[in-house]
Amino acid sequence: MLDTLESQARRLAPAVDHWAVRGVVEVADELSVRHGVVLSPSRQRDAGVMVTVAHGGGMGYAATPDSSDAGLRAAFAQAGALARATAGQMAFEPSALPRPAACGSFRTPVARPVAGLRLRERLDLLKAANAATRLDARIVDSTASLSVVETEQLFVSSDGARAEQHWSFMTPHVQATARVGGVTQTRSSAGQYNGYCQQGGLEVLDRAHFDGEGPRVAHEALELAMAPQCPGGEMDVLLMPDQMMLQIHESIGHPLELDRILGDERNFAGTSFVTLDMFGHYRYGSELLNVSHDPTRAEQFASFAFDDDGEPATRQMVIERGVLQRPLGGALSVARARARAPAIDGVATTRACSWNRAPIDRMSNLNLEPGDSTLAQMIAATELGVLMRTNVSWSIDDSRNKFQFGCEHGQMIRGGRLAEVVRNPGYRGVSATFWRSLAMVGDASTFEVMGTPFCGKGEPSQVIRVGHASPACRFTQVAVFGGGLKT
């Protein structure tokens, strides 16, 4: 489909102020073994084209699965009709928008292609990982799964842009549920909603230590089921990367999305406590906080060369030494924002989840840069605190301020030493002040590249892939709580 799309688009496009065509072909293979039983293997193939037309002060999008000449012609007509229907009623002036003309390509570096393994061999991998979790009868449920997605996309526009991109995504997952004496606890390799996801081939499994995850996950599930509840009170927290990724995601990523700041998401995903006048001087966190938008990290989940409006993607710092520098907004949002704040700069991150959704401002790879503390130093510096691993619960207000997060695994730190394991650890705080309590940032030895396939936003709704890399981080004087009925 994509091999002929550019010539079709240039031949069939109507005479309008601006048009763009984005074709997507995606194949997702989902394999899962649950407690010794192979579930029905599933392959989901998807393909279609999104056509954009801006004309006469209006703008419309039309998505079609029909990439024939007739299908594209109809989609151009539908997008044109929507441009006419919205002419003069748009929230911005379409003719004033930037129109990139860049050309180039991107391909995920793959060392060991997954296609080299037959279905039977892939299932054997999963069966072995799953079997390794079933230590004894107290493990009452367990899963090992593997998601492999190949996505090809071609973007062309009336301004001559041509961006061809091919991504290879992999998400391995191991999980075990233990029940001991009436207490049930679930432990996962990096999050029940998949924290370990990267681009690449079978080498991703090596980086995820997939072979050895089963026993670790099962042992820790049993350990948690026999552990006391996490105590409550004000104390330090030492957050490992598989919780840091969620902390970054919810209380830095979403509030910095420029479309939220401009009000587009107020009916659904929400607004932001961040306002346009804060960029360049607002103290978001302590001096130790450095956050980058980095679509160039090869193995990370949301790396790309062009966003879905055709803008070339580059690494940019969004927070430096704790000071807010720029929002997560693409060319369209930046153009709108500059009407009110002329000095605003954005990043190329206007993205769509697939061919059937129009692109909006999204997080991509949003990373917290490593510091210079070892994990041992951070533990030693903590008089009373909890080391928390692996997000399991997340909630934050619609301005992205008051948050409450829960983790799968906690371990007390007393007098600068690791102490007992505790279950159901959680903490709550306020984004606008929480990051100022960042007291130590882990060095490269604590740094992990993670992400999520499930970042939701937009109307119509879109679930998109996001990457987060982070070291372990220590925060002081945080409100901590445990499970049970006492809050």
Add this chain to the structure above:
Amino acid sequence: MNPTDPDTGADLTSRACFEQLAEVVATPPPGAERATLALSAERSHFIRFNRGAVRQATQVTQGQATLALVRGARRIEGSLPLHGRIDADLGQLRDELARLATLLDEIDDDPYLLLPEEVARSERDETGTLPSPEAVVRAVVRAAPGLDFVGFYAGGPVARAFADSRGSRHWHRVETFHFDWCLYHALDKAVKCRYAGAHWSDDAFALKVAEGAQRLPLLAMPPHPLAPGAYRVYFAPSAMVELVGLLGWSGFSAKARRTGTSSLQPLAHHDVRLHPTVQIAEDVGQGFAPGFTLDGFARPPRVPLVEHGLAADTLNSPRSAREFSLPANGANTMESPDSLRLEPGSVPEADSLAALDDGLYVSNLWYLNYADRSACRMTGMTRFACFRVAAGRLVEPLPVMRFDDSFLRMFGEGLIGLTDVAHRFPDGGTWRERQLGSVTTPGALVEGWRLAL
């Protein structure tokens, strides 16, 4: 659109198109005993607004076919996009069946595979009266001048269908719209409104916008500071949707009950009971949801889940039914409900604020999750138009507040009463495709609601 328009292709939401496609599963390919085809298709207009103007207008045509082959206790499936070109689509469906057939040898027997035994047929096809995109834009421009209107319209036909090689056929097509918007006062203070159904009326939409606007002046008052603590509260039905809806995340799942991971485990074990007036059911007999699953199972019109405050049935997927020796009852793979209904109580809705007297009025809740699933402890935020109530009257808006409280406490010992009218809230979700479920709930008066931040 005609079913086989040469310029625009086949209408993927038409029955005629589906019947043509279903021919591919009339005879399973060699090596397979059963073949099935499930269809999910829509033709939708999506228009989002910010500050009364159009942010994005999109037309989406999509259709996804899911094929499955079965041999003995082995099952494999694959899904692919339909293009609307019947000959080409039939060709790619046949190719996919052939590919799947070659893979049956590579997979294991599934001891928990359960398939529909009966050959069944059902049909529901409802035509609506939907506005054009121009009419939607015009209606907003007319109804919301001077208002900070931010919202989202979704409308058009949605089809779900199932066919198998044994002769089963299920067809479900509805034409619906869902318009969901906020009228903002400032910052995070807004009035949330909805207008959904199958027959659009400009006047009805304008009336709902005007009704919402009447509630804006009270939001202009400074928010009343609120400290963490326990409060007497009235949850409007629009807030109850979130509380009841979160129960669907593991609460009623048969698998979650059997593995000890259900949020309603304490209820199932009779460690606690909800207030005797609490009655919850999966109620697909009403609303726009299909009466069958995409595995081909018929769905009973009503599955009681909580009766008189006690745990009743669970949602049993075919897999759980086989694994735990339960009757399958039309649940999806995740065993999550899509048409939950909480029965109304006896507090007259019109008297709800008077019955609250002094306390909090909560119009909307947001971003709920379990703080501790095993205790059914929920956390989340208030949102939009919540007020302090004094002597039965709304007196001043509240800042957004975080709660952390157990549903079992709130709707057990904490429940004062449910209001006497249950409102149905169609699911406006558009994750991958437009959703057809709903939650039906009354309002509730609760004592001691715990605010944490």
